Amino acid sequence: MEGEVADEAVGPAGDDCGRYCPSFHQTVELLGRRWNGVILHALMAHAERFSEIRAVIPGLSDRLLAERLRELEREGLLSRTCPVGAGAPRYVLTTKGRALGPVIDAISSWATEWSRAAD
Numbered sequence: 001m002e003g004e005v006a007d008e009a010v011g012p013a014g015d016d017c018g019r020y021c022p023s024f025h026q027t028v029e030l031l032g033r034r035w036n037g038v039i040l041h042a043l044m045a046h047a048e049r050f051s052e053i054r055a056v057i058p059g060l061s062d063r064l065l066a067e068r069l070r071e072l073e074r075e076g077l078l079s080r081t082c083p084v085g086a087g088a089p090r091y092v093l094t095t096k097g098r099a100l101g102p103v104i105d106a107i108s109s110w111a112t113e114w115s116r117a118a119d
Contacts, residue, residue, distance in 0.1 A: 030075060031103070035060055035068050040097065041104050043078060048090040072097070 031037050038057055047053045054065055069091055072078050077097035082089045111117070 031100075033068075033071075035064060036072065037104065037107065039065070039068055039072065040077065040093075040100060041108065043091060043093050043097070044101055044104055048092060049088045050091070051088065053091065 031040070035057070038060075039053060042053045042056045045056070047056055050062075050065065050069075053069075054060060054062065057065075069078070069080070073080055073091075076094055077100070078091050078093050080089050080091055
């Protein structure tokens with residue numbers, strides 16, 4: 001019926017979260033937290049060491065980068081490995097973190113086309 005709103009919303013993936021989906025909300029908050037998205041973007045571009053990540057993200061302090069890396073590790077999106085004799089620890093995306101690749105790519109494409117910062 002035209003003009004009527006369904007009681008239950010169905011998401012783009014066919015999920016039935018209704019009007020409010022706690023999983024979606026939690027994910028958007030995690031990705032939208034200051035610097036998290038850009039850190040994940042850097043990791044997907046194969047920056048692995050703290051210094052490499054910091055170098056590709058201007059304006060990010062060491063303290064905040066360390067805090068965000070710990071948070072992303074707690075969420076299971078990356079793992080911190082300390083190779084024996086290889087110097088600094090490495091941060092590597094987990095399977096869960098790599099699964100965000102299409103999401104980060106889609107945000108990047110949207111930003112390139114629509115973001116005012118790109119102007």
